[in-house]
Amino acid sequence: MARSKAGPNKTTAGPTPVHSIRHKDKRANIPTEELRDFVADDEAAPKAMLYPRDPSLDPQLVWQGKDEQDRADLAVPVVPVYIQEKIHPQVLVEDVRREAQAVAEAKTAAETGMGRQLDLFADFNGLPEAFDQRVDFYHHEQNWANRMILGDSLLVMTSLAEKEGLKGKVQTIYLDPPYGIKFGSNWQVSTRKRDVKDGKAEDATRQPEQVRAFRDTWKLGIHSYLAYLRDRLTVARDLLTETGSIFVQIGDENVHLVRCMMDEVFGSENCVSLIAFGKSSGATDQNMPSVCDYLIWYARNTERLKFRRLFLGKDYEDQLPAIYRNIELKDGTRRVATKKEFQGDVPEGARLYALGDLTSARVRTARTGYYPIQFDGREFLPGTREWSTHRDGIERLRAAMRLEATENRLGFIRYVDDFPAMKLGNMWTDTASSFMADKTYVVQTTTKVIERALLMTTDPGDLVLDPTCGSGTTAYVAEQWGRRWITCDTSRVALALARTRLMAAKFPYYLLADSPEGLKKEAELTGQMPPPYATEDDIRKGFVYKRVPHVTLKSIANNPDIKEGMTREQIDAAIARHAETETLYDQPYEDNKRVRVSGPFTVESLSPHRVLSTADEDLNGTVTEEEAHKQQDFVGMILDNLRKAGVQNTRKAERLSFDRLDPFAGTWLHATGEYTESGTGGSPAVRRVAVSIGPEHGTVGPQQVKEAAKEAVQGVGFDLLIVCGFAFDPHVSEEVKRYGKLTVLPTKMNPDLAMGDELLKKTGAGNLFMVFGEPDVDICRGKDGKLTVEIKGVDVYDPTTGAIRNSSTDDIACWFIDTDYNGESFFVRHAYFTGADEPYNKLKRALRAEIDEAAWSALYSTTSRPFDPPASGKIAVKVINHYGDEVLKVFTI
Known part of the structure; x- marks a missing residue:
């Protein structure tokens, strides 16, 4: 863990140390969005990675279309992943504290605070100083930072394995796919709305990447679902280490099918367990309510499986195992326990006990474990088995008063406090939480389930992958327990929630x-x-863990300190000295005087972000004829609606209506036309317009804007370029500034255009094409020379006059500033959560003595805290709305 400057021995006085875990592992140097133009052509061009199918496996699950899929290997394009943001939560907290301390004591801030942020960010990358080496991507290593990736899990996992060398490096994968064939299975449309209802059209996702994922997953019902899941499990298997594990969380609707398919992918011999865990409440069901979900646990290789056993405390309230039905009183009397005694009302000095088996199925050479034992005037033999220990061991058990005879057998006395814990099995009844308690995402899993999965199969520093991020629970649990993590999702809403959760999280500080x-x-x-x-x-x-003594038959039988004639106290002391211990991997020791926050992590995306359909491309990565027709149909549909609806902003009267709009067979331009602009003076003027349409299932990136603009300024030229897209890369707003007299207008298409006729009919033509607003930012310089940034709202372009006006900040979920933007990476140096429910509350309580209420309130403001002018001469501001849409603006100071 990164230490504060106070050092390890100064935690009792002065500021509360704030720490984060820094991993010594490295990761491949991948490009940032700003440096994408430096990616070598052979790295940027997708190559097809082939995963062989094996139709000879038996038995097999069969579904519609599987035979056709098995005729060829699984082909997945290997595409780059680009870094969008670099986030170091410790920097943000330290910066708030520095500001709070500066108000009270300027000298302290000057001496101890000013260089802290730079120090922490200075080692974020760990890259060579030479620029040509920094842009030599995939050939150098950089410091480890955890990763949150926007993109289809199949593409992301393939890129991790093939481009970044993570094949065979992931210790545990936790996969939480949609449970059943329902609209609300896994989709949430806004960070503010989590009461998603199955089957309601207004609650169906409108994010283009999720629309594609949803259609690919469910177009043939369960048949498509199984094909979707098998492809991802196939790639996931290659990422696992030889000691690795994969958990698939699933409901009772499809658990049997998914387990059969995992037998096929991983081999039935590598099935470890099927775990049932309690959930918050049973779904309203016509018949029997469902009160549990399942974890299907497979290993890459069961013979080499990494397994850390977990234990539950023996608790009278949770009922002891029924075998502890006897009691030994203080005077040594033994009898059957009463019901009250079994439930915990035990007399002083008494101990519950069970009678354990004293024999073993193992047969030694020459049957040395077969001999008679004289006890209470009777002779006992082990039958067809053998005694568990040697003759000396039996005598020690006798001396320790650990033998008892029933009518037919001789047994070993095991007291309930010999081991105050019991092994965790595969039925977890203590995982249910209150309905929607502390949930930020509609299908958020309770932390206890994921926590147990990770603690059983990983050690601190191991790598965990979650291809279904949701609200980021796996990343949150992995961060808490010192594991490295990578998570991805097709939903921008999910990643917006996960980003906020990790940035503001407070964790226990465990002793290393x-x-x-x-x-x-x-x-x-x-x-x-x-x-x-x-x-x-x-x-x-690792951490320093608590231990519990575990008195076993073996530890007593081999205890040299036990002698005939010892008192009960002497016997118990001798047993305690030689007792084995069990490590409690879920109970490390804590230092409550320290605060820990998330370590450094990056937010990344496939760029341009898209979702893979296995029908899209042939093995060479070229578009099939069928897909080409689909693209033509999509462009034609968009142009038909664009002619009718025009382009509008948030005001009903401000609409750009086309005088004409004709298809155009350009490389990046899809239509050309004319419209009449009223102009600010009232005199109408005819303007030429070109239209570029983004992907049906993806994000419009800066490259499309640049290429379309270059095509639009050639020849006769155009006055306006409309770039239509369902989603836009945050750097698009910077790209639109660069084309002189050509006005480039990013226009957001209503996602209902991708959802089919039924939803489109409900939407109507009123708001199908909306102008993409930019944040309205004011930058002020104070008398002390420091800068302050204020977000006033979102700029909206009026297409009828060409003027720009401002709207409110209500739709802004959060906004970030890189106060010293170098044009190579966006570092989140200031973060403000204007639309969240005060995510820093836990940290606020932990640091309340050092950071006052005003400093915390500033984190929820539309006005930034003052900061020094940037050495680079530039700052960058990123604004994110409740739907996960992002826009970036760069300012020269």
Whole structure:
């Protein structure tokens, strides 16, 4: 974990140290969105990665279309992933604290605070200083930062495996696909709306990437769902280490089908367990309500599986195992326990116990474990089995008063407190939470389920992948427990929620084994001083965990301190000295005087972002004839609606209506036409317009704007270029500034255009094409020379006059500033959450003595805190609305 400047031994006085975990692992140097033009052509051009099918596997699940799919290998384009943002939550918290301290004590801020942000961001990348090496992508390594990726999981996982060398490097994959064939299975349309109703058209997702994913997943019902899932499991298998695990969370509707398919992909011999876990409430059902969901757990190789056993405490309220039905009183009397005693009302000094088996099925050479035992005047033999221990061991058990005979057998006395825990099985009844408690996403999984999955199969520093991000619960749990993580989703809303959750999260500070405090605690627990060495805070060496004693038959039978004639107290002391211990991997020791926040992470995307359909491309990555016809039909449909509806902003009267609009067979331009502009003086003027239409299932990126603009200024030239898209890359707003007299108008198409005739009829022509607004930003310089940024709203272009006006800030969920933008990466140095429910509340409570109410309130403002002018001469402002749409503006200071 990154340490504060106060150092490890100064945590009791002064500011509360704020820490984050820094992993010593490296990751491939991938391009940022700003440096995409430096990506080599052979890296940018997608190559097809082939995953062979194996139709010889038996038994197999069969579904419609599977035979056709099995005739060829699974082909997935290997496309680059681009970094959009670099976020270091510790920087944000330290900066707020520095501002709060500066108000009270200017000198302290000057001496201890000013360089902190630069120090933390300086080692974010860990890249070579030479620019030509920094843009030599995929051939150099950079410091590890966790990753949140917008994109189709099939494309993302293939890129991670083939371009970034992560094949065989992921320890655990947690996959939470849609459970059933319902609209509301996995979609949320806004960060403010999580009460999604199945089957309601207004709650159906309008995000183009999710529309495509939804259609591909459900166009043939369960048949498409299984094909969709098999492709992703196939790629996921290659990412796993030999010791790795994959968990698929699923409901009872499809658990049997998915398990059969996982037998096919991973091999039935690699099935580890089927775990049932309780959920908050049973769905309203005509018959029996469903009260649990399932985790299907497979290993890459069960013989090499990494497994860390977890335990539950033995609790009278949760009912003890029924085997503990006997009781030994303080005077040594033994009898059957009463119902009250079994439920916890045990007399002082008494102990519940069970009678364990003293025999073993193992047969030794020459049957050395077969011999008679004399006890209470009777002779006992192990039958066809053998005794579990040797003759000396039996005598020690006798001396320890751990033998008891029933009518037919001799048993070993196991007290309930011999081991105050029990192994966690595959039925988890304690995972249900209250309805929608603390949920930010409609299908958010409780943390306990994911926590157990990760703790059983990973160690600190291991890599966890979640291809179905949702609200980011897997990333949140992985961050809490010191695991590296990568998560992705096709939903911009999901990633907006996950980003906020991780940026504002507060975690316990667990003692690292590789730290001075950890060594001290370890010595305290073991009674032995470890050899002195220089600690490095290496998370890969784990935490310092609590242990519990585990008294076993073996530990007593082999205990040399037990002798005949010892008192009960002496026997118990001897047993305790030689008892085995079990490590509680879910209970590391905490330092409550420290605060921990999320470590550095990046927000990334496939660019241009799109969702893969297996029918889109042949094995060479070229568009099929069928897909070409689909694209022509899509462009024709868009132009038909554009002619009728025109282009509008948020005011009903401000609409651009076309005098004519004709198809145009250009490379990037799809239509040309004319419209009449009233002009500011009232005199009408005919203007020439060109139209470029973005992808049906993807994001319009800066490249399309640039190429379409270059095509529009050639020849006769145009006055206006309308670029239509369902979603826009945040850097598009910077690209539209660069074409002189040509006005470039990003125009957002209503996603109902992609949803089919039924929804389109409900939408009508009123708001099908809306002008894409930009944030209205004011930058002020104070008397002290510092800068302040204010978001006044969103600029909206009036297509009838060419004028720009302003609307309110109500739709802004959050906005970020890079206060020293270098044109190579966007670092989130200031973050403001104007539309969230105060995500920093937990951190606020933890640091309330050092950061006042006014400083925290500034994090929810539309006006930034003051900051120094940038050394680079530029700042960048990114604004994100409740639908996950982003726009970036760069300002020269």
